[in-house]
Amino acid sequence: MKKIGIGIDFGTTNSLAAAWGSDVIRVLDNQGEKLRPRVFWHEDEISGNRPHPSVVWLKPDDSFVVGYEARRNMQALTGALGHQFVRSVKRSLTSKAEWIHGGRRLMPYEIAAEIFKHLKQSSEADPMLLGHQFDSCVVTVPVGFTGTQRREIRRAMEKAGIRLQGFVHEPFAAMVAHFYRPDKKLSALRGKRVLVFDWGGGTLDICLVEGSQDGASLYELAHDGIADRAGDDFDRRIMAELREGFLSRHPVLTNDDIDSRCRAQDRFWLNSERAKIELSSNESVHVRVPNFLDGNPPLDLGEVINRTKFEELIDQEVKAAEACTRRCLEKAKLNPSAVDYVLMVGGTSLIPRVRRQLEEIFGAKVQVTDEPDAAIARGAAIVAAEEWKPVNSVTLGCEMARGEFFTLLKRGEPLEASTSKRFVFYCTDPRDGCANFIFARKNEDTDGTVSPTGEIMQLPIATERPTALRDIDRIIVRSSVTEDATLLIDAQHTGLGHTAQHEIADISFGLNLQ
Amino acid sequence: MNLKFSANIAIKANIYSFFEEFDNECVPEMLLPKIPGDLRVNFLTTEDSLIVRRELSHIQHLEYEQSKHFQKIGQHGIAFSP
Numbered sequence: 001m002k003k004i005g006i007g008i009d010f011g012t013t014n015s016l017a018a019a020w021g022s023d024v025i026r027v028l029d030n031q032g033e034k035l036r037p038r039v040f041w042h043e044d045e046i047s048g049n050r051p052h053p054s055v056v057w058l059k060p061d062d063s064f065v066v067g068y069e070a071r072r073n074m075q076a077l078t079g080a081l082g083h084q085f086v087r088s089v090k091r092s093l094t095s096k097a098e099w100i101h102g103g104r105r106l107m108p109y110e111i112a113a114e115i116f117k118h119l120k121q122s123s124e125a126d127p128m129l130l131g132h133q134f135d136s137c138v139v140t141v142p143v144g145f146t147g148t149q150r151r152e153i154r155r156a157m158e159k160a161g162i163r164l165q166g167f168v169h170e171p172f173a174a175m176v177a178h179f180y181r182p183d184k185k186l187s188a189l190r191g192k193r194v195l196v197f198d199w200g201g202g203t204l205d206i207c208l209v210e211g212s213q214d215g216a217s218l219y220e221l222a223h224d225g226i227a228d229r230a231g232d233d234f235d236r237r238i239m240a241e242l243r244e245g246f247l248s249r250h251p252v253l254t255n256d257d258i259d260s261r262c263r264a265q266d267r268f269w270l271n272s273e274r275a276k277i278e279l280s281s282n283e284s285v286h287v288r289v290p291n292f293l294d295g296n297p298p299l300d301l302g303e304v305i306n307r308t309k310f311e312e313l314i315d316q317e318v319k320a321a322e323a324c325t326r327r328c329l330e331k332a333k334l335n336p337s338a339v340d341y342v343l344m345v346g347g348t349s350l351i352p353r354v355r356r357q358l359e360e361i362f363g364a365k366v367q368v369t370d371e372p373d374a375a376i377a378r379g380a381a382i383v384a385a386e387e388w389k390p391v392n393s394v395t396l397g398c399e400m401a402r403g404e405f406f407t408l409l410k411r412g413e414p415l416e417a418s419t420s421k422r423f424v425f426y427c428t429d430p431r432d433g434c435a436n437f438i439f440a441r442k443n444e445d446t447d448g449t450v451s452p453t454g455e456i457m458q459l460p461i462a463t464e465r466p467t468a469l470r471d472i473d474r475i476i477v478r479s480s481v482t483e484d485a486t487l488l489i490d491a492q493h494t495g496l497g498h499t500a501q502h503e504i505a506d507i508s509f510g511l512n513l514q
Numbered sequence: 515m516n517l518k519f520s521a522n523i524a525i526k527a528n529i530y531s532f533f534e535e536f537d538n539e540c541v542p543e544m545l546l547p548k549i550p551g552d553l554r555v556n557f558l559t560t561e562d563s564l565i566v567r568r569e570l571s572h573i574q575h576l577e578y579e580q581s582k583h584f585q586k587i588g589q590h591g592i593a594f595s596p
Contacts, residue, residue: 399527401548406531428549429528438527467556469541
């Protein structure tokens with residue numbers, strides 16, 4: 001184990017860093033018998049320990065403010081001259097969005113870099129990290145992230161002065177945090193199947209994981225997710241409901257009046273989010289926003305929202321999440337009874353209606369992880385300290401003539417930048433005018449079925465019909481894993497010199513626990 | 515009118531590799547059984563049915579026989595061989 005390992009949960013709505021290692025055990029949070037990684041929270045006077053909002057405030061004096069302070073000022077100053085606020089930059093990492101700040105054009109990765117810098121600075125201020133350098137860490141990524149998105153995260157970290165130790169999928173990290181014990185490591189997962197249901201502010205990630213019988217690795221069996229229905233949308237539903245209630249009390253007012261006269265949007269949003277959190281433990285919540293609307297006298301908002309109403313508002317999303325869970329099981333060709341544990345992670349998992357929906361499918365196997373907000377960061381810190389490496393979960397290769405399969409990346413191979421492997425391919429039928437590389441996955445777990453990934457690489461070749469072996473097109477293929485955990489395939493025709501390149505980004509992650 | 519369309523195109527894998535690498539630039543003879551039957555006959559100097567039957571594998575022979583039912587490139591008509 002490393003002396004100290006640091007993990008970052010870079011979230012759409014909130015981000016968090018945590019640390020774990022042999023050198024720091026004596027000062028870790030101690031809950032009874034259980035030693036857990038240290039989480040570097042934002043300490044909020046009202047709400048207590050909270051994760052750092054992933055909001056970046058570009059101020060007119062060319063400086064950056066990140067986290068709680070940025071979020072607190074966001075609603076009040078949005079649109080004010082010279083002030084720009086960027087939230088949920090994780091969603092636009094690969095977009096062409098840009099911001100002019102300090103006379104420079106800023107790309108999304110540069111905004112993300114500010115969030116990483118903020119996490120680094122706030123962690124280094126913690127006494128636990130005294131004498132330790134926060135210069136490298138493990139970062140969590142959603143299951144559905146592409147290689148390009150992972151590359152942007154790596155660029156952001158480089159800009160923030162942090163070396164990327166490795167990526168780990170968010171559900172994996174949460175699972176590690178939940179099942180890890182300092183003495184027994186992850187022995188509880190030996191031969192077990194776990195469905196991780198990670199529903200946070202921005203995305204829903206569902207991942208079905210299996211622990212190998214020898215306890216040496218964890219493999220992903222299937223994953224699914226929804227990118228655009230999560231906790232932030234629930235906040236907006238509550239805000240719309242509260243506005244409606246407010247307007248029904250003040251029939252002379254319209255929505256336009258609220259838009260133009262409301263000077264308390266930030267508090268309205270914060271209180272709506274707080275109401276959502278409180279509705280997980282209370283039957284009803286009274287939301288009060290003093291001086292909600294400008295006027296003489298100013299008007300206050302005071303509405304009650306109850307859990308039944310809230311559950312009605314989010315009904316469609318919960319049903320979509322259920323369908324997503326069933327799809328994930330179908331992909332792995334498993335029944336709910338074949339799953340040993342169901343682990344709920346992320347703030348949205350605390351909503352009782354969500355839990356009930358999962359219990360309808362899995363019964364009593366459903367567990368909610370402690371502190372769902374911090375589980376992913378804790379897991380990433382454990383992975384960093386234990387130096388567990390990501391590995392490929394599903395064998396990748398390409399289809400060949402006569403229905404055969406050629407392996408390019410085996411299950412269990414490390415997903416780290418590697419030297420390239422060289423293969424020689426021959427084109428058995430030139431009549432298409434190109435050699436068709438149809439990429440596919442091979443399911444080694446069950447029946448060895450081969451299913452195409454839907455990706456194809458075509459290399460132009462000579463179209464004459466061969467009349468002897470020497471006429472057959474010969475192609476040199478090089479495949480390598482990139483530092484963004486993608487598989488890069490380069491092909492070159494030995495006679496004509498034509499080249500083609502393809503990158504497989506959708507790779508199933510596993511973890512090597514040795 | 516309820517029109518239903520279905521795809522009438524397909525891309526087939528037309529590559530082959532051996533797990534061991536052959537060091538020189540020669541294409542190994544082991545590749546011959548992987549070639550479609552109607553192309554494989556081009557490697558023979560004759561279309562004598564006895565020789566064709568002897569040299570081609572069962573599946574290649576079937577492919578060769580079936581290919582005779584398709585028009586070749588350049589022949590009259592718009593369809594060409596698979």
